[in-house]
Amino acid sequence: RPNPSSGLPAVVFTLPSGAPARLELFDLAGRRVDSREVGALGAGEHTIRLGTDLAPGIYVARLTQEARTRTARLAVTR
Secondary structure, X not given: OOXXXXXXXXXXXXXXXXXXXXXXXXXXXXXXXXXXXXXXXXXXXXXXXXXXXXXXEEEEEEEEEOOEEEEEEEEEOO
């Protein structure tokens, strides 16, 4: 949020429980550029800013909790 973002993107996601969960950000070459443990936030909707000084481009955010994985693409512009 917003998408595209001109700064650090904010990823909005909902966790169904407080089970361990990880939010990761990858560039299109598959390199992980950020990773956060987010399960301790508990159930509900959350917003996390990812990355530090991201280069313009397309990124993939991946949220994993238990057997569930969700992905979303996001764009960073200058």
